[in-house]
Amino acid sequence: DLGGGTFDISILELVEGVFQVKSTGGDSALGGDDFDRAIAARFLETHGVANPDAAQVTELLAVAREAKETLTRQETTELSALGKSFRVSRAELEAWISPLLQRTGVACRRALKDAGITREELDGVILVGGSTRVPAVRRFVAQIFGKDPLGDIDPDQVVALGAAVQADLLTNRERQDEVLLLDVIPLSLGLETMGGVAEKLIPRNSAIPTAAAQVFTTFQDGQNALDVHVVQGERELVTDNRSLARFRLSGIPPMPAGMARVEVRFEVNADGILSVSAKELSTGVSQAITVKPTHGLTDEEIEQMLLDSIEHAEEDIHARQLREQQVEADRILHDARKQLVAFSDLLPEDERREVEAAVGRVAELRESTTDSQALADAIKALDDVSRPFVERIMNRAVGTLLEGRRVDEV
Template identity: 45%
Template sequence: MAKIAINIATGSLQQEEIIVGIDLGTTNSLVAIIHPETKQAVALKEHDSSSMVPSVIYFDGQSNVTVGDEAKKKLISSPERTIFSAKRLMGKSYNDIRNRSAAFSYKIIDDNAESLVKVQVGDKFYSPVDLSSYILKELKHRAEHILKTPVNKAVITVPAYFNDAQRQATRDAGKLAGLDVLRIINEPTAASLAYGIGISREENKVIAVYDLGGGTFDISILRIAGGIFEVLSTNGDTYLGGDDIDQAIVEHWKKELGISTEKIAAEPSLNQALRLAAESAKKQLSVTDSYETTLEDYELKISLAQFNTLIQPLIDTTIRSCKSALKDADLKASEIEAVVMVGGSTRVPLVKKAVGEFFGREVNDTVNPDEVVALGAAIQADILAGNNKEFLLIDITPLSLGIETAGGLMDVLIPRNTKIPAKASRQYTTQVDAQSGMRISVFQGERDLVEHNRKLAEFNLSGIPGMPAGLPKVEVGFLINADGILTVSARELRSGVAQSIEVKPQYGLTDSDVEKMLLESITHAKDDIAARALAEAKTEGEQLLKTTERFLQKNAELLTKDELLQTASAMQALQLSITMNDKDLIQKKTEELNEISRPYAERIMDEAVAGAMKGKNV
């Protein structure tokens, strides 16, 4: 029996469930749909309010969550409890962002490790997936409130340069928010769709998409042919955007008014207030020649000429990226047939002028640059819903494919809805010293624990040379050919030991099996992600205990009695927490052991280096 939804607002019958397009942005996020009557893409907003939801999350003392404009107000009053730019943390390890951690006013756990970064607010620990899921949940609620109908399916956009881990993290965030993520698409692809470029199957074009958002800049060169979008090259800077334009104004005011770095460090709220004033100045200077306001005892002023001088180096950096992207694509600027502008910062007149001059053509900026990506995602959603028959849909994988990792977790290498043929690979390592073999178990499904998914195949990679845990590098590769046949290979990169297995097409699942597995993944999303987080916390805690134990065996005589006692106590507490199945407690005890061991580990390392250098000329 077919389900028919009724739109309560209009009383009209909806034959198809609504699929929304979501732009999950660094600074702002928004949701769009194809209007049922006009058939045009529209960003959802209430009355005269903005379509944009600031990508800001505030946690009060009871861990209640607020997202959007209300959360943004807390940037000044409670900076340590207010999370912004969570997208910058997606799929990142501690090492990836440790040099940038000072830019965040909240606590990022600064551990020299390769595991995913965590944010600490009070005694709670949140992953970037958790944080992004709160933003997506807010967008889902907002869409449901405006449309007066349930919203469970979405297309979500990501930057073209996002790697597999970052795309998977975005999918996980959608799942945790209660959304079935039908497709993750590249932001430049979405932007070109919003301009109608690439919708006709006859179209054959090479275009540039210049995206200067709040926190990131990227330039993508796309070839569009027969409804297929191919990213020829992408370049940019994940730490350059409107935020940096704002910061240039802040630095100008600090210098002009003699506000010291020490004063800013002592008053985080002053820095946030200056940042918000700078944002207002940037917006006003797009339409007027000057800006002035008062903040506490300070008179803040800036002219358009001063502003242009301040931001010229930032614009020059983006143009250098454009040159690099063209070089990588082996194209000249004159061969680009259209330039699409994306991101609120492209409203700055000097940016438009510089980009137009570089490419030697007028830029496309008639669609709201803040909304263009979400509108394109809505068009893609409409295509997936089968409402646009002109568009070519490639064969796709019906369910995610991955392998089992420590803690019985499913590590997805090829997400569902990936177009085929497709290939993906990822590196893994051993957990035990002198481990000579590794079992590769291949699974299909959307749940976070492999026990809930379907096992497709299993084989052993044996003959790994005896090495300390963590040293071997085993690359596992998945390749699906055009017939849907999956080949899984494993290779230890240092020794060259290799093994592979072939898995048959479609894996014997009926459409109803696939539907059931998808439904279960959404129904159990919250439990699954909690189970994954707990398993990851346990694995991380156990690894730290092993590492600390090995370190103590080698260096115990170099530690003070007090250090030994503190370490033993912290290890015991961590060991106990692992048995208690409380993720936050395990992470807290892991962090406490790290805090105790880090100073003496660094001291012993420094002494060892100093000893090795004695008598040597450097």
């Protein structure tokens, strides 16, 4: 769908009246208007017009649009604007818009990948929008998908015809079961975990209705509540995604850190409504919330969020890895300091110095480094040096548990 201001692509599967959207994509900052601007820019360059005013730009863009439409039907045309004339050929126009077409190719290939299919598996390509009349566009479509696009429907009428059919289906009770559209989730849905990391439960382009669940645990001893922050987007950190909702699950029995089990479940119905529930598995205490993920979000904003995730993919991965190691450092530092106090009698002085030095190294890197691997190495070093100490703690715990009991009672 290449209209005046945007480019969109959807891959659908039709089986016995059921349309299932397999993937969507596009570029919200690309359209036929860019073709007009390409012609206008060459006109200004040829005639040495450096700073046209608003009225001149408006006049020139209108003439450029007319020239683009004329070149769809013939090989050359001449346009007149600002008291000057300019001859342009179809071949020249195609050279000017070639970089723009290449941009559409990126979105097309990504849509195929997201749908999990190859271009050979497509049965047809339908063109929508007046700009798809440009011969170069049609040839590029054939090149990308390996087949000529279907040309028996007027691209300006496709949307109107589809809207009319959909209106009939919605208002005519006798036809409501003839066609069913199964959409996909445009952006991933997940929640915030320790360290501000976004954990995706339902990935984008998942067909709806759909559901997913994951079990989480507590981070602190005696923690009796869990905050659930629902987010939407493709970035690795919560701060870079869109916040959808927050709620708190209270009534978790006090337990040591990591012992409680809380199942968080995401369900998206056929209308795109998201229901999120959290349930503590030992007591059954639960809390839930309902939200519409796409409310207040335009197609352009969705596309921009996808483009941002691609542009920042590498730095996002590094940031996530660092946050995860920082969370692990907090956990191991808390445990190490607690055990050093509680079981100090099990630690010889020379070994204590080694463990405390390793604790200090982890604590220092936790606050100063941006190298996740360096922090991971320091955590491993602390784990290695404290292993004999941990084994003595475990042996004492087992001994205390078995003290005074017969073998046949164990």
